[in-house]
Amino acid sequence: MDNNLGTVDRVIRGVLGVALVAVGLSLMNLVLALILVPLGALLIYSGSIGFCNVYKIFHIDTSKRG
Numbered sequence: 675m676d677n678n679l680g681t682v683d684r685v686i687r688g689v690l691g692v693a694l695v696a697v698g699l700s701l702m703n704l705v706l707a708l709i710l711v712p713l714g715a716l717l718i719y720s721g722s723i724g725f726c727n728v729y730k731i732f733h734i735d736t737s738k739r740g
Contacts, residue, residue, distance in 0.1 A: 677724035680736035684721040691717030 679687070694714030698707045720726045729735065 675723075675725050677737050677739075678729045678735045679721065679724045679726055680738060683736045684724055687717045687721030691715065691719075691721060 691714040694710045694717065696714075698710030698714060701707045701710070724737070726734075
């Protein structure tokens with residue numbers, strides 16, 4: 675699995691992921707929380723490993739290599 679996320683993209687995913695998890699955990703609406711928390715966790719995960727499956731499908735590469 676090659677990295678296809680650049681540094682800026684990874685940071686944005688991490689910050690947005692943490693924000694979504696925090697908002698999801700603070701909500702009283704269970705349905706919305708069950709959507710936001712996994713979505714935020716997915717963004718944190720993809721940002722931390724530097725790979726996005728959706729980017730791979732559409733041949734998008736924001737990393738600085740070749």
